[in-house]
Amino acid sequence: MALGGCDSSSTRSNAQGNVITLTFWNGFTGGDGTYIRKLVDDFNKATPHIQVRMNAYMWIDLFQKLAGSVISGQAPDVAVMHVDDIPTNAARNLITPIDEVARALGLEESAYTSRVVWQGGLYRGSRYGIPLDMHPLGMFYNKALLRKAGLDADKPPRTGDEYMAVLEELKGKGIQGHWMTPFLFTGRFQFETLLWQFGGELFDPEGTRATFDSEAGVRALTWMVDLVKKGYSPANVSQDADFIALQNGRNAFNWNGIWQINALKDVPGLEWGAAPIPRIGTQDAVWGNSHQFVLPKQRAVDPARQEAARTFIQWMSQRSLEWLKSAKIPVLKSVAESAEFKSMEAESQFARQSEYIRFPPAVAGIADAMLMVEKAVSQGMLGRASPAEALKAAAAQATQVVQHNRKKYGA
């Protein structure tokens, strides 16, 4: 942190003539945009010879714009993307390997809280992403509702049996305790979590075949459908209605993304808690994702700019505590174990899951196949087909998709 102060005074004279301006693209259009902007401003103040101009786009637009910018030689110097988008963008030649950057910054696996977040930045043996954070699913709960049902609001259930007992208890008091939605946010994430908990996998390790129609998959989706059948959830819950119902005191538990923490903090008078997702299946596992720094492909390589981009990434990853206030969990052990992070109560609860956070396999075009998972969850939850039938048809189609992608991007 001293770096900023002395660096600027000593290099001001010779740097003044050639200030390097970097462009930095990301998809932080929501609440986290404020935090990243502040960090970028701080960086600009600390390093007068490197100025960063930030643009935030919707994630979906970002990839289209990135493609256009790379083709026209106008690519940003640094970008952030989700870990599961890295293989696709690497295969499409939009980002470049950054093994050297990782080496220069002295980054290695042992410094990270999770193996998968470090491995997740790899595609075909090369490093493309440097982890900034992780954002897993977790369990939010309404304390007042639990108390109303005569339950201990400070001891959320940890196992499947405990969880079912609590839901039954709530039902007796006329409260539907776990609203389950058929949509991506967060129905599909809950399905993935349960699939892994029951010992299943979305795809085989090489990404050649979809396997989410396994027995574990059927058990996972059946558990979700049963929430409605047993009266623990209303039918037809639209996207986000489960989360709003939690705030309104109509829903007791909501498995949602850590990014919702700041939204809950803003609700006046709401007593809420956060906890790891209970172990419903046979092992701990939870859906998560990670933001990673990537370097978009440049038409002309300029060593001075590369050096500046490296400085920026290093500076940003050192300030991760400030970034984590936008509701993320740390990737570096040093940060995770710091007193400052431990004082972030809700985030710390989510971080207890760090070791078993899971991502989809690092295969190009995997997002196309994940659409089929979404379809199966929707069909199963809305009673269009039985869980087994829905999963079987969707997995067959997802296998077609990954096979097609292997042909397209090369096996």
Add this chain to the structure above:
Amino acid sequence: METRTIRHGRRLTPYLFLAPYLLLFSVFILLPALYGLWISLHDWDFLLPNRPWVGAQNYTELFTPGSRDFTDFWQSMGATGLFTLFSVPFLVTVPLLVALLLNQKFPGRAFFRAVYFAPYVLGVAVVGVLWRFLLDPQIGLVNDYLGKAIPWIIDVPWVWVSLVGMTVWWTLGFNAIIYLAGLQDIPRELYEAAEVDGATRWQRFLHVTLPGLSPVLLFVLTVTILQSANMFGQSYIVTRGAPANETRTAIMFIAETGLRSFRMGSASAMSYVLGLVLLGISALNFRFVRQREM
């Protein structure tokens, strides 16, 4: 004499008048369309160096049961068809009724004309988000008033009611304005003559208003069918394709295929199939109305 010199001496003149539009049409419509045809014959991702020629495969796969896109594509075409079928009758008749009312003389007429047109100036994103919250099954205002839990934006058939209803509310102002302009073009004398002949209100509508409006009707019908067939935003925002992609329209699926899965070849082939279907429907439409005119 003068017309003669123009005809013979300056053959180029009409083409020069057409040139500016022809240029724009060629650059922005004709060439991209031809380029799209070329793309549709390849496995095309504009970022990959390798874009293999696949001939008609992108087309044949759309007609081969069991292929990757067969079910999804025809389901989306079906969704577009259903939406068009349900929405066009309302979008053609309701605005006509509104226009007939707004064509009367009554105090506050300008105000009501503005009120009916107002929703049309809103973007689809605004309208979509608005209705999504109003119609939410659990936390929406509509179900709260009804005291029921109708899955307006989640399950059939309710999703169609919602999508058609909000589209009619949103766009009826546009068609109403077109009708209104058409109504004002019908000569008053015709009505007076009909009245003198003892025609009832209904007969006047049937034999004066409707024939007078027929070119306008054809325009409204054609444009409305095409607009409904291009529906995207409402499904994308309000139902997100629910239940299980049953309200995912053709345009929505084509956009997903081309811009999210980067399969521009397949997406272009789908666009061409959709385009040909719409061309056919428009041709039938014109023919039908022309025949009635004769």
